[in-house]
Amino acid sequence: xxxxxxDYPTRDADIVDYRPxxxxxxPVPFRGPAIDPQAAPEGxxxxxxxxxxxxxxxxxxxxxxxxxxxxxxxxxxxxxGGAGPGFYLQYPALIAAMNRGRFVVVQAMAAxxxxxxxxxxxxxxxxxxxxxxxxxxxxxxxxxxxxEETPDDAPRLVAESRASWLESMRRLRAAITVPVVFLWxxxxxxxxxxxxxxxxxxxxRPTVELVHRMFxxxxxxxxxxxxxxxxxxxxxAVNCVSExxxxxPLINRWTGKPIDPANYENRGVEYVALATGRNDYYPxxxxxxxxxxxxxxxxxxxxxxxxxxxxxxMAATARSRN
Numbered sequence: 001x002x003x004x005x006x007d008y009p010t011r012d013a014d015i016v017d018y019r020p021x022x023x024x025x026x027p028v029p030f031r032g033p034a035i036d037p038q039a040a041p042e043g044x045x046x047x048x049x050x051x052x053x054x055x056x057x058x059x060x061x062x063x064x065x066x067x068x069x070x071x072x073x074x075x076x077x078x079x080x081g082g083a084g085p086g087f088y089l090q091y092p093a094l095i096a097a098m099n100r101g102r103f104v105v106v107q108a109m110a111a112x113x114x115x116x117x118x119x120x121x122x123x124x125x126x127x128x129x130x131x132x133x134x135x136x137x138x139x140x141x142x143x144x145x146x147x148e149e150t151p152d153d154a155p156r157l158v159a160e161s162r163a164s165w166l167e168s169m170r171r172l173r174a175a176i177t178v179p180v181v182f183l184w185x186x187x188x189x190x191x192x193x194x195x196x197x198x199x200x201x202x203x204x205r206p207t208v209e210l211v212h213r214m215f216x217x218x219x220x221x222x223x224x225x226x227x228x229x230x231x232x233x234x235x236x237a238v239n240c241v242s243e244x245x246x247x248x249p250l251i252n253r254w255t256g257k258p259i260d261p262a263n264y265e266n267r268g269v270e271y272v273a274l275a276t277g278r279n280d281y282y283p284x285x286x287x288x289x290x291x292x293x294x295x296x297x298x299x300x301x302x303x304x305x306x307x308x309x310x311x312x313x314m315a316a317t318a319r320s321r322n
Contacts, residue, residue, distance in 0.1 A: 024038075049104060
């Protein structure tokens with residue numbers, strides 16, 4: 001199993017102190033404030049699962065913290081950048097931890113690193129193992145191979161990865177014994193893949209560009225049908241589609257001034273997000289406020305008011321634009 005995970009505390013040290021901590025049974029550092037879920041009274045906290053959006057990249061106080069304030073419950077933020085639902089199934093200690101809480105928020109995570117007949121999932125955080133060559137590679141490189149070697153297989157492989165994602169969601173939901181809120185947290189609604197148009201451009205445009213178009217915006221490869229089916233598995237579903245505050249300058253926490261993008265150039269792919277000097281990808285503080293507000297509509301009674309909903313389009317909703 002590939003145990004790669006993004007080192008946000010090092011990358012973003014000039015912007016945010018993430019106060020990383022670890023839990024017994026899992027080597028991946030999570031974002032603080034730290035709590036010990038085994039020592040905390042049962043039901044005294046809630047848990048948030050997700051990727052970089054729930055982790056809260058570049059944000060002092062992500063939505064788990066904001067929701068914690070409003071509910072008077074501690075928040076256990078178990079988000080991992082680039083993670084999919086299958087990530088949590090690898091660590092029984094994390095499942096045991098979240099089952100001691102009041103409820104669990106499961107962000108809609110990407111499906112780009114789920115298994116299919118060409119690739120095996122390898123850690124469920126960015127990597128896939130090529131069943132043909134045997135090597136483990138990042139998801140962009142993996143799907144680039146498909147478009148370069150067997151492009152006509154792409155729609156079938158996408159469908160298989162989507163089916164694997166739903167199965168991971170089913171297994172994760174079955175493992176969680178407390179109420180679960182499914183959260184769609186994105187700058188847009190789920191989008192359909194326009195494969196015929198994309199296929200016509202294979203060989204004419206850079207492969208990496210086409211891979212990103214095939215993935216779509218975060219959560220990559222997750223469409224509306226998947227989101228609706230996943231939401232139906234859960235106790236409640238919340239839809240937060242917001243662009244409020246997007247593109248703001250990144251501020252150096254030591255100087256109080258915008259960071260100098262030149263300091264982060266040519267430092268590797270992880271630093272691309274800083275090399276523009278602006279937050280053009282992760283949710284802004286305003287978007288996190290929108291997510292907390294939307295979630296409060298479902299869990300405002302500390303989970304006492306949780307009720308089943310049919311899916312994101314029928315759920316508590318926060319839609320906001322700049």
